Amino acid sequence: MSGVTTFETMGTVVSLRGATPDAASEVRAVFAGYDHRYSLYDPSSVLSRVADGLVQLADTPSEVRDVYALALDWRERTGGAFTPHRPDGVIDLSGVVKALAIRDAGAVLDAASDGDGDGDWMVSAGGDVLVRGHHRSDDPWSVGVVDPTHRDTVVGVVRLEAPRRAVATSGTAERGEHIWRRAAPTFVQATVIADDIVTADVLATAVVAGDAEDLRRLTSDAGVDVLAFGADGTVWATPGARSAVRTEDGATSAVT
Structure with a gap:
């Protein structure tokens, strides 16, 4: 099994075990992509521009609208205990995007496991862990x-x-x-x-x-x-x- 790779993103530290250097680089890119689109701390992100009123949600890329729809679905499924809206009404998708990044990172590691998805690996990010x-x-x-x-x-x-x-x-x-x-x-x-x-x-x-x-x-x-x-x-x-x-x-x- 490969060693441990760590990097900072989304305000936390991601740790990878069982990732080749190439797979680890792909995983970094996965997290960077989600952070660039959804971070409310980055004024250039799509979601920050929505929050600032510079872009309407309907005009955002389909993937952003799909993530928002997913968050709304979870709000319904949890009876409102989970919500993608801050108390001030700002759309905040941080409750799902880190997990989506971990999910997609897992797909990268599966693909790197000789294409059979049977490799041993772990992705850990800020209290969330996915393994195979x-x-x-x-x-x-x-x-x-x-x-x-x-x-x-x-x-x-x-x-x-x-x-x-x-x-x-x-x-x-x-x-x-x-x-x-x-x-x-x-x-x-x-x-x-x-x-x-x-x-x-x-x-x-x-x-x-x-x-x-x-x-x-x-x-x-x-x-x-x-x-x-x-x-x-x-x-x-x-x-x-x-x-x-x-x-x-x-x-x-x-x-x-």
Whole structure:
């Protein structure tokens, strides 16, 4: 397996394992393309120009409108817990574009794996991880879950095995209150394990933005597993995720 490649983009650090130098260069380009189109910190980006009123959304490239449509679809599917609109009405697609970049990076790494998509690789970007294959031999890729109140303590380990290849964590411990909540804070951190990274990333944000009822509704179809850390110190876990978490007293609250 190739070594570790890291680079900064989208305000975070991307780490690649199992990428050849050529594939790593392609992955950089994937992230740079998304950042150039959707960053609200770059005044020349398409989305910044929309926010400034210089361009109408209807006049943007079709790929931008497609991403916005995807975000609106997730708003509907999460009952509004996830939204592509800031409180001031500005369109902000950061809730989906990082995951889309990771998804596309995975496609690049698959294509570089002798064309059969069976290579072993990991893409990690700001709390979101997508993998294929194994870390070494038959050992699955493992991702640690950090205690949101004690950032030097790992309270859980998620083992990623097909089809559950993606994990995303959203919370307030590192970046503060950057998530647009629609309810009084119930959760301070959520880790979602799913088959695809977009689902994992969006639902991690939606859980933190919502409340306990949102958590139950979003996990009702058993399509994902969730570890959610409550503002009151309670750790919530779906049945499939309970084995991944460790607490001092061994207690978790089940999501039913």
